[in-house]
Amino acid sequence: MKTQSILLAALASAPTALAHTTFTDFFVDGMPQGDGVAMRMNSDVAKSGDPIPSLDSDDMACNVGGTKGVSRVQPVKDGALLTFEIRSWADDPSKESLDRGHQGPCAVYLKKVNDATTDTAAGDGWFKIFDHGYNNATNRWCTDEIIDNKGLLSVNLPKNLKGGDYLARPEILALHAAKEGDPQVYTGCAQIFLQSNGNLVPETTVSIPGAMKYNTPSTNFDLYNKPASEYVIPGPPIAKLTSSLTQTADTAALAQTNGLKPADCILENANWCGKEVPEYSTETACWASSKNCWEQSEVCLKTSPATGSAGCKIWQDKCNDIDNKCNAGQWTGPPNKGKVLTPVKKDVDVGLILGTAGGDAAAAAAPATSEKPAPVASSSSSSATLTPTPSPSPSPLPAKETAGNGYGSHKGVSAPATAAPTPKGDDEYDGQPEDEADSNDSDDSDDSDDSDSKPSPTPTQVPKTVSVTDGAATPAATPASYKGVGYKKRAMRRVVRRY
Numbered sequence: 001m002k003t004q005s006i007l008l009a010a011l012a013s014a015p016t017a018l019a020h021t022t023f024t025d026f027f028v029d030g031m032p033q034g035d036g037v038a039m040r041m042n043s044d045v046a047k048s049g050d051p052i053p054s055l056d057s058d059d060m061a062c063n064v065g066g067t068k069g070v071s072r073v074q075p076v077k078d079g080a081l082l083t084f085e086i087r088s089w090a091d092d093p094s095k096e097s098l099d100r101g102h103q104g105p106c107a108v109y110l111k112k113v114n115d116a117t118t119d120t121a122a123g124d125g126w127f128k129i130f131d132h133g134y135n136n137a138t139n140r141w142c143t144d145e146i147i148d149n150k151g152l153l154s155v156n157l158p159k160n161l162k163g164g165d166y167l168a169r170p171e172i173l174a175l176h177a178a179k180e181g182d183p184q185v186y187t188g189c190a191q192i193f194l195q196s197n198g199n200l201v202p203e204t205t206v207s208i209p210g211a212m213k214y215n216t217p218s219t220n221f222d223l224y225n226k227p228a229s230e231y232v233i234p235g236p237p238i239a240k241l242t243s244s245l246t247q248t249a250d251t252a253a254l255a256q257t258n259g260l261k262p263a264d265c266i267l268e269n270a271n272w273c274g275k276e277v278p279e280y281s282t283e284t285a286c287w288a289s290s291k292n293c294w295e296q297s298e299v300c301l302k303t304s305p306a307t308g309s310a311g312c313k314i315w316q317d318k319c320n321d322i323d324n325k326c327n328a329g330q331w332t333g334p335p336n337k338g339k340v341l342t343p344v345k346k347d348v349d350v351g352l353i354l355g356t357a358g359g360d361a362a363a364a365a366a367p368a369t370s371e372k373p374a375p376v377a378s379s380s381s382s383s384a385t386l387t388p389t390p391s392p393s394p395s396p397l398p399a400k401e402t403a404g405n406g407y408g409s410h411k412g413v414s415a416p417a418t419a420a421p422t423p424k425g426d427d428e429y430d431g432q433p434e435d436e437a438d439s440n441d442s443d444d445s446d447d448s449d450d451s452d453s454k455p456s457p458t459p460t461q462v463p464k465t466v467s468v469t470d471g472a473a474t475p476a477a478t479p480a481s482y483k484g485v486g487y488k489k490r491a492m493r494r495v496v497r498r499y
């Protein structure tokens with residue numbers, strides 16, 4: 001058992017250390033929803049951080065295995081701010097979000113679905129609500145902005161979209177190996193229920209896979225030898241929205257019936273929920289409840305996605321507590337019956353809210369796009385593309401989120417006035433996650449140490465589940481001048497080594 005547990009621990013810690021990046025979780029109006037909650041990630045945990053293997057595969061929709069949904073769907077208000085988080089180590093938000101050698105555009109797509117838990121995601125129905133490529137004025141790519149914003153990518157949902165289930169899909173395209181035929185796409189999907197009375201729908205939708213193809217200027221771009229200002233963002237322009245003719249004015253659409261957190265869920269680990277064990281007052285019943293507890297623990301561990309099993313450890317503490325009390329002859333329980341153990345989530349300042357830059361080229365006059373002085377706040381660009389609607393027209397977003405320089409701040413905390421860099425230098429990512437030597441980082445392994453052993457008491461470490469909350473307070477800045485030179489070799493080496 002011990003050997004097996006060590007082996008599993010090694011297996012579990014290795015993949016995250018080799019990761020490029022993963023969309024691990026999302027926030028709604030600055031509130032973290034929990035690691036992996038309502039999030040479709042690569043179901044192959046060992047490869048969770050890898051780029052999508054093929055642009056032509058169904059994996060492009062919601063990542064590998066993402067044609068299958070998860071059980072939760074998170075409610076969001078009309079016009080909500082969605083924030084997606086990326087991590088190089090899916091289970092450790094304190095580490096870097098993405099190696100800086102990854103440079104390229106990003107986008108966010110939506111797809112209206114009947115049931116976000118079962119929709120297969122791949123195929124038609126996707127529309128783009130945001131993109132951001134290269135900003136000439138700042139010499140920065142979308143990835144630069146995300147990295148310097150603690151790995152957070154935020155987008156305001158267009159107001160008055162038709163309510164109901166959606167898949168929300170962030171996308172990053174890293175171009176460092178594009179010229180060599182290896183455009184690296186990172187994606188994932190949030191399952192959301194939009195609480196909206198609106199009736200806006202996209203005029204046109206696209207298929208994913210299909211919106212991004214190999215051997216196009218967007219995907220075989222020579223990052224190191226071509227001016228980034230010439231770069232064309234892949235996929236369709238930001239969708240024009242129009243009133244749905246088939247408006248059913250059903251307020252029933254506002255009532256979410258699917259994917260809600262079970263009322264008796266006292267602990268979450270991604271989409272797993274722990275339920276209180278049966279009450280007991282005899283020794284036999286005490287141990288029966290202990291068994292119940294450990295059985296739930298096993299399910300928790302088995303269903304842990306790449307974001308880890310921190311919640312399962314909390315659950316094991318509960319089981320150990322029951323065991324100790326059974327042993328001590330305290331046969332009335334369970335202790336702290338019904339107590340919610342899910343760590344309290346705190347509001348996060350999501351920092352930068354990017355506007356579009358270098359994108360939407362099809363919609364705007366072509367050359368002008370790349371001359372844009374600074375990122376335009378997303379609200380202005382999206383309201384420009386919204387088709388006027390009969391009833392409530394898309395209302396402008398609060399001013400605090402639309403600072404003219406493109407740095408909005410959801411919580412009104414001011415973001416950097418310029419993209420002024422704090423030089424970190426090239427060695428910033430020397431010896432960083434990519435090297436195998438790091439794969440047994442001691443702080444990586446503790447998440448998995450005891451994970452498979454059940455009644456072995458694990459009285460240590462308080463798991464750091466919501467540490468993202470500490471992390472996101474101050475947007476850090478990094479070298480704007482950094483052009484990815486010097487990374488190239490590493491990037492190539494990496495490609496050779498892995499693909």
Ligand SMILES: [Cu+2]
Pocket residue numbers: 020021102174184
């Ligand atoms: Cu990578």
